[in-house]
Amino acid sequence: MSEDTSIFVDRSSSFESKAPAFEENTPEQQPRLTGSSRETGQSRSANKKGEGSSQVQATGDDRHMLESLKKIRDRALAGRRRAIADAFALADQCKAFGQRLSKAQLLAFIRNECRVSRTEANAYLLLADFAGPERADLERSAIEVGVLCRLAKQPATVRAEALTVLRSGRTLSLADLRLLRRDVLAGDARNSSQPDRTAINELKRVARLKAKDQVDRFILDLAGLANAFAALYNETTPEDCSAETLARVQALSVDASHLAKELREVVPAKVLTPSSSLGERSWITVQDTLEQIAEAKLCSMEGWCWPDVHPFWIDEHLHEILGWALGQEIPELAGRKRPVPNGGVALDRHPLSSASRPSAPYRYSVLELCAGAGGQAIGLHAAGFRHVGIVERNPEAASTLRANRPRWPVIEEDMNTIDIGRFEGVDLIAAGLPCQPYSQAGERRGSADERDLFDRTLEIVEQIRPKAVMIENVVGITQVTHAVRRLNVFSTLERLGYDTDWRVIEGPVFGLGQNRRRAILVAMRRGMMHRFRWPLPPEMAPTTVGTLLKDLMGARGWTGLDGWVARADGLAPTLIGGSAKKLGMDLAQPNSRKAWLEIGVNPRSVGKQAPDPDYLGIPYLTLPMLAQLQDFPADWIFSGSRQAQFRQVANAFPPRLSRVMGLAIQRALSGEEISVKTAIEAPLFKRIDLAELNLHMREAAE
Template structure:
């Protein structure tokens, strides 16, 4: 309640999203919002001065801050004088300010002499930022001024011999002024970029959303690519997709030709090359927690959560996203769930579970998934669970209308009105399941109320002459659309294997929603989910199929269109 209004509103929004916001996270939230304000308003970057004072305090606590402040004040006075020299040189370059340069040289030498008593050398050398910036750049500028090496020789002229002139090195003023928060490029975009490079993350700064380097993601148990589609649409770059099933791996390769697919058993795969990735994501096998199975939980040999925890320890990702069925949050699995949270805490991660629902993110299916999201310490305060879309999700009838009408079924409009609701969760992804069947007994009636026969599947849409009371089965294409796959996503393998891939999938729309929230926590960029959902349905350009560009207009073209052909 005592926070700034902006911080308070953000904290309340996070709690509304389902976050269990920790009181200590408010400090980080307050800092990141202040950084954003400083970047937009062009406020001087005081972190550099504070960093120097902190380094001095670490080296010698007794009177260290007073000595550091005195040194910084002397540096500030020297910087003002150097700026004056630069200005005078700019106004009349034919009259060099030799006397002024000679006067400031001893002051620079004195600052250099006192510096080792204030901070450790490692502080100076480790703070390099960009070209000749950072405390190391300030140190280099002091060295040049102390030696009176402030001019450089330039040659000009077209003939021989060239004429020579001496020019004042104006970059010295920027190297000194850097210590006090000044930069030669002080625009919002540049300020934000420098903050990010320094490890600071201002929140929601209005600069280009995709102006940052795409965060990397390693995806495990990648399946048919539902999660991969969503994370890529959110702005992540895949460095690897691990999948043991040969048909699912073939689906990944066929549709995502740019994806580095690793066909291997996760328990045997060597993934050490991915140390330091931004995000470790995956839909670890959900059967151990499924209410439809034998509910062996952690005793199930298909439980890959222990392997996922081992990967977190070895790869040290900045963020983790693991998806599972809602049974993972049932009381019967409480101990296993809490062990996972405790293990992540021991590894240095803040983590939370949350159940998300498909219709909240545009899916015409009541699919609910349990999501575990975690971050290395110091990041979680920027994470909010994704908010439901304002636009209502399409019904089964609206989503499948064109596919159901493909063969001209005369009564398709009546079927659409009957299918005026959301589909039950499509299940059946287990390799132990022997046939294609949409539902368990308790959801069969819901399917029938929607005008869908849940038993087996259809190879095609109803014929034109199908009767009014016909209850069609769904084709595999219809099932894939209910899961949110693009129509051009081509599944590989037998029809049974295609069905298993569909039923196992984490819907792209849900993956994108969580991915965008993780992106914001990692980079500070907040993205409008309503607009970005369009990226899910963009088809990739096959540039290899496009012939090399040939200019259709000759060099003497007079501006009129060429004749056809």
């Protein structure tokens, strides 16, 4: 065993020798406290002789265990040291990149590409200021990277003291560093001309304790008033105007008057304002209720006021407000989501298996940009979003939208010139921006391509300030060649007050019959992103092309159908061809043509109809088949020429992927959880949607 291991063993043994002192012994286990030391020594010698073999075995086991513990310790320390070295390396590289990238772009890179938290991202730019000897000391200390980042933000005196502590062989936690900062800065203040704030801070601490006690007493007294109010309500009738009842009402009035005054002392009047974060109740309503009870206005009859001797009904609504203040369930709000203070949202982590959309659909509004033939719009509608505008400049695609959903607010305009001021306050902006600037077929010219609309979309976000943003594009935008473009998008959204995440979602894991992968950007107002999580794939069998298209392929009685279904036992390649510059109707580029042929599909063109009974050879897919591969509803009608219809289908964001993304964003907004599997197995449109009918009736009335 090495010297280091021996130290490890000795320390562990010293701790183990003290352990029995904390255990309770039975009478049989009590040690003998009398007798000579020689007797004790003889006893120990006998034990060694009688238990020698087992003692040797125990020592061997201990050595093996301690060797394992040492390896784990060394591995943990080495890992933290590597993490510190990597943090310094990243800081140095960012400092070097600072000559070509702005600070906002560097922070966007650290936060979004390297997935470093917001609190640590700025610190990484400061780590480069640590000198070589300091770095060596920090690596040897093996502190957590989070502590390292916090240390980088400290004043020079705090950093110097912390480094001295680490050089002494100690370590530091975040709590240690916080307390060290407090004490060092207090010492700095004492040795300077700055005033000593010790007494002031102590006064603040005592005041906080007094306020807490005052609130506790107030809540206790308020509970007494609420119980007395409930007893009066339950034990009297509308006709009861007895002296005893009058006395109880008067006692309530006196208590409520005291509590109303006490509430004004606990919370200043300027703070007693309605708060949207508390839902339909706030402390100003409690104040109003107490003042109403203080004036003996307990009746629900308008214009009636105690002590007129009329029969009365006690207004139970007053008791509900008192119940809200005490954290009790309010009958009229039963079943609704309980509000969370400070604008939070209660997250439902147990979805109802029968629900395929939120319980209150069309509560949240969406403005959709570059809608195309409606793939994204269908999915967001199915997820429960209410469209306030669907912008699409292509006449054929706009006609498709109107033909299928006449009530949808389709706006056939160019988003570069549209006046979007009327949409201020919308909850979600969803955009299916042109993919060609970032696709292989479009030569990946990025922002240099005239079809790129990211900058215009960000301008619209800045003007409207929605709660959430979702932008769909091809996977190519996540490649290294477009890294600077992504950083520009990240940094702009950061400046506008949004947290952003960009991920690739896979179509097949959600039951799509093609290998379609889409890059999705989700941005949310700061303070909301922690509630968003990317949709998790449900457990479901993959959908093969043969299974998906069997009915359409056999519509004309093709005798070779069964053989084709067996051959088409796989997924289709990603459907392409949505560019307006594309003149042909072929399905594949050279590298994907082989994949189409392997599943029994001729990708050179699009068929006009299903194979006839005697058809020989590899069949073509028809437009309805392609639409089904893209997950459009079977009755969705496409307008325009065959070429225009093909582009609309090929360019679409599959509705089921839009749906699961819409549900994920809905959960972040409302807290309501919906089962992804239940949702994607449900129809995209209800035959009779009462919620949608009511929505249209309200819109018509307005």
